[in-house]
Amino acid sequence: MQKLKNKTALIGIAALLLLGACKKSYLDINTNVNKPTDVTPGLVLTNALNSTAKNTTGSINFYQFASAWIGYWNYSGAVSAFAEERSYQFTTNYGVLTSIWANLYHNLEDYDYVEKKGIAINNPFYVAVAKTMKAYDFQNLVDIYGNIPYSQALKSTAVIRPGYDKAQDIYEDLAKQLDTAANMFKANAGKVSSADGAFDIMYKGDAGKWGKFANTLKLRLLVRQSEIPGRETYIRAEIAKINANGLGYIGVGETGSVNPGYNNSAGKQNPFWATFGYSPLGKTAPTDNHRYYIASEYAINFYQNNNDPRLGKLYTTINDGKGTTYSGSPFGPTANSGDNPEFKSAIGTGLLKGADMGQPLLTDVESFFIQAEAAQRTYINGNTRALYESAVQQSFAYLGADNVAAYLKSDVANWDVAADKLKLIMTQKWAGMNGLNDMESWADYRxxxxxxxxxxxxxxxxxxxxxxxxxxxxxxxxxxxxxxxLSQGTISQFTSRIFWDIN
Structure with a gap:
């Protein structure tokens, strides 16, 4: 494994808002004796959190295929590309899958360093954050690829060809790691030093909020397994452990959002904005991806047909807001001139808030939807309707949309008239997760x-x-x-399901 960058370089990165990611892999080897490996863990943590934001929910990789496959966005006529995404046909060299794999393992090495260094210097806050974020990254890897290197990964030259662990076994160990992290956060609530908190660009050293993040992530892991026969006893036992720590879940305004100080300068913009928004010159200079990604006809129809006030926040009117109507394109056919950006709706201002916006990793919107599903399945106590309605309310709040009370009384969102409560929750979760984390919507659909x-x-x-x-x-x-x-057998994108995908 490549050695971590020297301390001077990391301080420089921190001064530049740490907007770059370490480039290394669990297979890389670098024995340069001139580069020290003893780096301040806080600096590495800052860089690691920023890299997570840049490589997950702030990255094109989390939207390029998932946004179209799940019905949110489509591809415009401004570019001749996206053949793999339209056809579902791709190879082991497909750019998105290679980037996600490499970036998340790079990120994991940084968190692994923070964890080990935290143990060495007796800093439980660093250890707990690292365990939590390792679980965040590993869950993404499992949900995308299935069985992956886990127990033998991150071991540098000790294991240069790591074996693959079973996906379900990894999930079970991640649950244990999150329990440990949550209990460490509980024990250190209010005790994190201001110096350590300064390196935390998500919760500023608030161990209580970090504990809620860990619990919510664990609940996501558990609910993900809810369709597996014979899994209910395990799920309930694991939720009892969450209840025992007493920290609860992410609540209103407690979104886990990374922000090292994003601003409207070259190289310092929020990563989602820099990818799908505009250059520092403003709306006269949209990024290429802002022109390449347009609204899906399916999503436009859903929001329009249901008089959903979020429509104008999720999408612009045609021609990047210069027109007066909304228009999306059907998924599948190769785009033509009629799909050019001037004739179609673009990504809206509720998602593209500004270059200085924080980058959410796990939102209060998702937290309430997860809790609502868990309550509907009787896994957790709580008013299912209240949790569900809080989820919709937070979706509106995040996007800046009005009239949520009226919307909750409409047929598409009304708890009282819905015959299938789980379907209602998940349909509205689909509507609320648009552009926040399309990978999660793909997982829910599967x-x-x-x-x-x-x-x-x-x-x-x-x-x-x-x-x-x-x-x-x-x-x-x-x-x-x-x-x-090769021991994993022949892998098909159509039949090699993730362990929790049984429908």
């Missing part, structure tokens, strides 16, 4: 097939007309870790 009418590509090259259930392992694994990756 798990529950809700919404059931998500459009399937009719692209001529789509020989299998089915939303893929996973990504393939990257070619780098077949090149450098062949025995272990």
């Amino acid at each position: 798990r529950l097939n809700i919404p059931a009418d998500i459009p399937i590509s009719n692209n001529p090259a789509a020989s299998v007309r089915k939303v893929p259930v996973r990504l393939l392992y990257p070619q780098s694994e077949y090149n450098y870790n062949p025995d272990n990756v």
Whole structure:
């Protein structure tokens, strides 16, 4: 594994808002004796949190395929590309899958360093944050690829070809790690030094909020397994452990959001804004991706047909707000001139708030939806309706949309008239997670097939007309870790399901 950058370089990165990520892999080796490996863990933590934001919910990788497959966004006629996404046909060299794998393992190495250094210097706050964020990254890897290197990963030259662990086993160990982290946060609430809190660009050293983040992440892991036969006893036992720490879950205004000091300067913008928004010159200079990604016809119809006030926050009117109507494109056909940005709706101002916006990793919106599903399944105590309505309310609040009370009385969102409460919760979760974390919506769709009418590509090259259930392992694994990756068998994006995907 490549050695961590020297302390001077990291201080420089911190001064520049730490907007870059360390570049290394669990297979990299660098024995440069001129580069010290003893780096202040706080500096590494700052960089690691920023890299998580940059490489997950703030990255094009978390939207490029998922946004279209789940019915949120589509591809404009401004570029001739996205053949893999439209056809569901891709190889082990597909850029998105190779980037996600490499970036998350790079990020994990930084958190692993913070954890080990935290133990060495007896700093439980660093240890707990690192454990929590390792769980965040590893869950993403499992949900995207299934079985992955886990117990033998992050061991540098000690294990240069790590074996693959079973996805369910990884989930179970992540739950244990999150329990440990939550209890450490509880024990250190109010005790984190201001110096350590300054390195924390998400919760500023608030151990109580970090504990809620860890609990919410664990609840996500557990609810994800709810469709597996015979899993209920395990889920309930694990939720009892969350209840025992007494910290609760992410509540109103407690979104886990990273912000090292983003501003409207080159290289310092919020990563989501820098990817899908505008250059520092402003609206006269949209990024390429702002022009390449347009509204999905399916989503436009959903929000319009239900008089959903979030429509104008999730999307602009045509021609980036210069027009007066909304228009999206169907998913599948190769885009033509009619799909050019001037004729279609773009990503809206509720998602693109500004270059200085924080980058949410786990929102109060998602937290309440997870809790609502858990309560509906009787896993947790609580008023299911209140949790559900809080989720919708926080979705409106995040986007800056009005009239949520009236919306909750409409047929599409009304708790009282819904015959299938779980379907109601998950449909509104789909509507509320748009542009916040499209990977989560893809996971929910694979798990529950809700919404059931998500459009399937009719692209001529789509020989299998089915939303893929996973990504393939990257070619780098077949090149450098062949025995272990080949032991996973022949992988298909259509049939090699993640363990929790049984529907």
